[in-house]
Amino acid sequence: MQTEIENIDLKTQKTTLHERGICVIIPTYNNVGSIVDVVTRAQKQCLDVIVVCDGCTDGTREKVEQIEGITVVAYPKNAGKGEALKQGFKKALALGFAYAITIDADGQHFPEDIHIMLEANIKHPGALIIGQRKGLENVERSAGSKFANGFSNFWFCVQTGQYLQDTQTGYRLYPLKKLRGLDFLTSRYEAELELLVFARWHGVKLVSTPVNVYYPPKEERVSHFRPGPDFTRISILNTILCVLALVYGLPLKIWRFLMIALRTIHSLLVYLASCFLVLIPGTALICMQKTDQKTKSAKVRNLLYKVTRFIMCTHTIPGVKYTVENKEGEDFSRPSVVICNHQSHLDLMLMLSQTKKMIVLTKDWAWNSPFFGWVIRNAEYFPVSMGYENLVPQLKKLTDEGYSIAIYPEGTRSKDCRIGRFHKGAFMLAEELKLDILPFVEYGPGLVLPKKAKYLRKGQICLKINKRIPYEEYSQIGTTKDIASWFRKYYKKEYSDLSNRLDQNA
Secondary structure (H helix, E strand, O other), X not given: OOOXXXXXXXXXXXXXXXXXXXXXXXXXXXXXXXXXHHHHHHHHHOOOEEEEXXXXXXXXHHHHHOOOOOEEEEEOOOOOHHHHHHHHHHHHHHOOOOEEEEOOOOOOEOHHHHHHHHHHHHHXXXXXXXXXXXXXXXXXXXXXXHHHHHHHHHHHHHHHOOOXXXXXXXXXXXXXXXXXXXXXXXXXXXXXXXXXXXXXXXXOOEEEEEEOEOOOOHHXXXXXXXXXXXXXXXXXXXXXXXXHHXXXXXXXXXXXXXXXXXXXXXXXXXXXXXXXXXXXXXXXXXHHOXXXXXXXXXXXXXXXXXXXXXXXXXXXXXXXXXXXXXXXXXXXXXXXXXXXXXXXXXXXXXXXXXXOOEEEXXXXXXXXXXXXXXXXXXXXXXXXXXXXXXXHHHHHHHHHOOOEEEEOOOOOOOOOOOOOOOOOHXXXXXXXXXXXXXXXXXXXXXXXXXOOOOOOOOEEEEEEEOOOEOHHHHOOOOOHHHHHHHHHHHHHHHHHHHHHHHHHHO
């Protein structure tokens, strides 16, 4: 069998799968000829493999039980793939897993494609990933198999409003804590369609990703599909699901839309009220005071701190869990250059809500904003366009007063939350001023409010304040370009560790 397998580090892949709470579930019924090969190949890709023996009578169970390092769930009477999946999911949840990749035991799926499912999970945490089989149109299949897939795709679209090209694939990654309808799950193979429909009704994101598929010659295939009885059950199930789509699925969709709209409007109103009723009038009152500009600027920065802290910490965004991890006990008593990965419009409020002793370098559009530019200028936040030579003297005065400088090395928000290229500016500034670098690592803003998004999503936001890296330490790395490259690698590792831990609750 030939497949396209990328040259990846399997040890890192296994560790990442385990840290993200991902296991592999292989349901099997009388696959004695292929089960050992499938399981052992899956073990090479993933540390945690669960095999569900669904009443096997051909020696499959005995062979599986001889394989070391796996978890076996077995029962004497064949109950169908739906029941096997249900038992596998329950076992995975009991063992503490958050996700399960399902693979068929007949050898049709390539365990070597597990890395594709992992990459999709990292990009879309909390989503149900569907392994869309490549090249099905070029494979010799029975007329019944072709019809079943097209039939299933059509009715799924009718029932959910979303079209998928391969609703019959068994290669999937399930977010276990989001599965609905397990108690009502049909016992046979049509249960996989039912899982998709219920997931979509409950707002779970469905993502298709191409995977390889192997169809052996006709004489070697093992199939338990019975055209007459199975098509009858599928037709009955689709009839029931169409009725439920009207009385259950559609009302859920409308309710979810209303909740999204209300959360977004509520948060927007709080933000606007905080700005136009507190921040702008407060800044105006401060500027009217008969005192020097240095004192006025300090008061404006303090006001910004209180407003952003209210929005992020006191008010909180509905449907969003917000946490700050500060295990090093950072108190911002010493100036530093604070750097952070950049995901969302929420990032700046996250940054400013940590301390009033913070100066932010802004973009020209913010500096010149007709609404907030005046506040920013009075807080002595400077635009990056001022140029390095002009910025250093201004910032030196502020760092001498104990202020830290906040910069986003990526320069722009990430589209998919991955760490982009780091520019040298932040590190040139840190070297020039001989300041420590204080890394902030954020998770979640890009999922709650992605770039170009128009509404807020439910989720979690975590800001992790890491240990300071002294000037004497990072200056030994090499050139400024070397320092920027080193910190990008540092952030990729730190963000990966943080997301691996938190994506399990996405």
